[in-house]
Amino acid sequence: MxxxxxxxxxxxxxxxxxxxxxxxxxxxxxxxxxxxxxxxxxxxxxxxxxxxxxxxxxxxxxxxxxxxxxxxGPAFFSIAAASLSDFKDPIRPYLEELSGELDETVDLSILSGSSVVFLDQCSSRRKGLVAVSEVGARFPAHSCAPGKCLLAEFEENSLAQLLPPKLDQLTNATITDLEALQVELKKVRSEGIATDRQEHTDGISAVATVITNLPRGTAAISIPMPTQRFKGNEKHYAEALLAAREKINHALGLNR
Amino acid sequence: MxxxxxxxxxxxxxxxxxxxxxxxxxxxxxxxxxxxxxxxxxxxxxxxxxxxxxxxxxxxxxxxxxxxxxxxGPAFFSIAAASLSDFKDPIRPYLEELSGELDETVDLSILSGSSVVFLDQCSSRRKGLVAVSEVGARFPAHSCAPGKCLLAEFEENSLAQLLPPKLDQLTNATITDLEALQVELKKVRSEGIATDRQEHTDGISAVATVITNLPRGTAAISIPMPTQRFKGNEKHYAEALLAAREKINHALGLNR
DNA sequence: TTATCTGTATCGTATAGTGGTACATTCCGT
DNA sequence: ACGGAATGTACCACTATACGATACAGATAA
Missing domain, CATH: 1.10.10.10 (Winged helix-like DNA-binding domain superfamily/Winged helix DNA-binding domain)
Incomplete structure (x- = not known):
């Protein structure tokens, strides 16, 4: 009530x-x-x-x-440092492989409340334009690719409580309407891929997918890049991502 | 009791x-x-x-x-990931510099109870024998160089409560007697350097020093290496460590 | 079967946490 | 110099709150 x-x-x-x-x-x-x-x-x-x-x-x-x-305080670091390795290490090799294959940055992130937190990153050795976000950074979940695929794991009706009443607008492509977000998430669920077309940062687009049933919860893998490199290659990147996910699921013995 | x-x-x-x-x-x-x-x-x-x-x-x-x-759980990661970067990032460049200069592994660690937890590490690119411990690993503080220099920051009489009643013996060089440890710590305080001569692992020695007054507490920098490379060069490594500490204190505006 | 785990739920009791109120300092802008 | 408003610290009566014995369903094992 x-x-x-x-x-x-x-x-x-x-x-x-x-x-x-x-x-x-x-x-x-x-x-x-x-x-x-x-x-x-x-x-x-x-x-x-x-x-x-x-x-x-x-x-x-x-x-x-x-x-x-x-x-x-430091107790947080000491507890987290140990368990964080347990979380990241098994996935790390696949991030590196994917990053090397595409020559793009690959991020690992989780949901924290209504934000996405980046836990790990493999940078590409590419010169010139590279999209990098810091490990430890937080993005509003509704505004980025990893956030959207993590949100897509929730029931439609539980989202309203999870998300803030007002969705921040970060660029003019940001989805700020809950209804519109729900529609988007439905698409994410069916395709298994979330796409961010400059919704968080102008000039940066990204694709992401989710890894569920990890021993410590659910994480997202994402590939951010300059929009100019993304345009026209959406399918290529999405397929690479799905293939990597398949490999991880199989290697780590996750069902789904 | x-x-x-x-x-x-x-x-x-x-x-x-x-x-x-x-x-x-x-x-x-x-x-x-x-x-x-x-x-x-x-x-x-x-x-x-x-x-x-x-x-x-x-x-x-x-x-x-x-x-x-x-x-x-993941909330731990998400809180820690953000703050951990705040802790590590300012120091990281100096670790890299020191590691490059000596061509040895350099570790960053903090005290957690009576254990040392490794938060960051710069590995040397050296071939052959290299001492590596995992980020997130825990060592009993009394048995390793970073631990001893972190313990040296405490009052003599507060140590008894902090340390376990019985000090584990990991090698036959491990200090297992509290009195002996107190003597050792006194030396650490006066020299500013803690030395571990195979007290944690046979074949591995290390030097360490402490960085105090960091925004988030106190940390240790340590250089572990095969005993054979350490012998005879103790002074060289200790001086490099103290110089690095000086540089960090100055750059980060820490007093002391 | 019985015995022993797992996680979950209920509920009367008094303990343990609550938050108002107060104080010594220090740092402002008067 | 002087309030005023921060800071952190401390006290303490009240009752809401956390406690833990006890019980149950399900799974696994002997």
Missing amino acids: SESSKDTSSGIRVISRAAEILRTLNDQSRGLSLGQIASLVELPRSTVQRIVGALKVEGFVIDGPGESQIRI | SESSKDTSSGIRVISRAAEILRTLNDQSRGLSLGQIASLVELPRSTVQRIVGALKVEGFVIDGPGESQIRI
């Missing part, structure tokens, strides 16, 4: 609050003060201070040099 | 419990069942199930393919 932002919905309240604080901290890599966090997550400062204090003890957050510099 | 494992000591109980569950999961990268977790962290299964449930909602843990496959 209507009402409130009882979005929490389930689980232990402190934990969902702590998680929200961590997500908030992660967005602002400059660091935040207790008060800033409190107003961003809409909780009393005293409550935030206790939770942050607890997270600090565990190393999940850390004080920066000065005041108002609370940030994501 | 006395009593209980009230090691928690501070913070919110659920959070320290959740953190312990996460650390436990991270150690066993194969995944664990609720019951297994429960017995490892010594909590009732129902309690573990609620906490794990809450963590699952937030994406911090995820179910693996089958049963008894609870693991670290």
Whole structure:
């Protein structure tokens, strides 16, 4: 019913609050003060201070040099560093192979809330125009190829909760209407390929597909490139991507 | 002793419990069942199930393919991936420079509890014998060069709580006595360099130094190599390391 | 069959987290 | 120099909240 932002919905309240604080901290890599966090997550400062204090003890957050510099802490790195390798390493060889074959950049990414996060990248050795995004970068999911193929894995009706109420417009090709996005995702589901035609960055297009049933969840592989190289070769890149996916699924023993 | 494992000591109980569950999961990268977790962290299964449930909602843990496959989840990656880059990227160029200059592997690591975790690595292009440890790997801190220089940053009396009661012996050069370790650390503090003479792995020696006051905490830079190349050149490598540290401190505007 | 795992659900209880309120500092723009 | 508004830290009565014993369905094994 209507009402409130009882979005929490389930689980232990402190934990969902702590998680929200961590997500908030992660967005602002400059660091935040207790008060800033409190107003961003809409909780009393005293409550935030206790939770942050607890997270600090565990190393999940850390004080920066000065005041108002609370940030994501090293415990996060140490836990993630180990598991991140488990995630990336098995797929890495296939990214390299695909990248070498096409001589284009290939990215590995996952969904984090309504954003795509890039976990790994194989750069092409090509000179001249190359599309590169940083590992660790976040893109709004609705605006890029890997995001769209990851979103396509969800039920139609669960998307509304997942996505923000308003879809940001990044270029004039960005899909900002939920209905239009649903139509697009339907196409993605049937083709197995998502295409981004300058929807995130002018001049850059991309294709992507999804790898499901990985031991740690679902990831996307994408190939971004200058639109000029993409035009006319859409099919070529899509097929290479699907072939790579097939190879990965087979090699890692994923069903589907 | 006395009593209980009230090691928690501070913070919110659920959070320290959740953190312990996460650390436990991270150690066993194969995944664990609720019951297994429960017995490892010594909590009732129902309690573990609620906490794990809450963590699952937030994406911090995820179910693996089958049963008894609870693991670290993608939310961890997505938060860490972004912040990890913030941590590594500013230092990376200097690692590369040092690695190129010496033609040896250079590692970046941090302390996680009583372990060292490797966050980044520049491999030498040298043929033949090269010392490589995986990014994400964990070494007991007392047994390796980066670990010793990170431990040297602590007060003498706080070490006893930080380290496990018994120091594991990995080779017959490993320091397993706390007193002896304290003496060694005193030397590390005065010289600014920690040396590992086959204390972690037979045949491998290493030097390391510490970078303090980084925006996200403290890290170590280390150069592992076959003992045969290290012998007689200790000073050469130590000086290169200190010079690199100076350069980093200056470039990143860290005091000290 | 029984025994032992798996994950899931229920529910009365009191513990554990909550958040108002207050304080010492420090850094602003008066 | 002076408020005013930040900062982080601390206290504490209240009751909502997390706790964990207990139970159930399903799977696997002996």
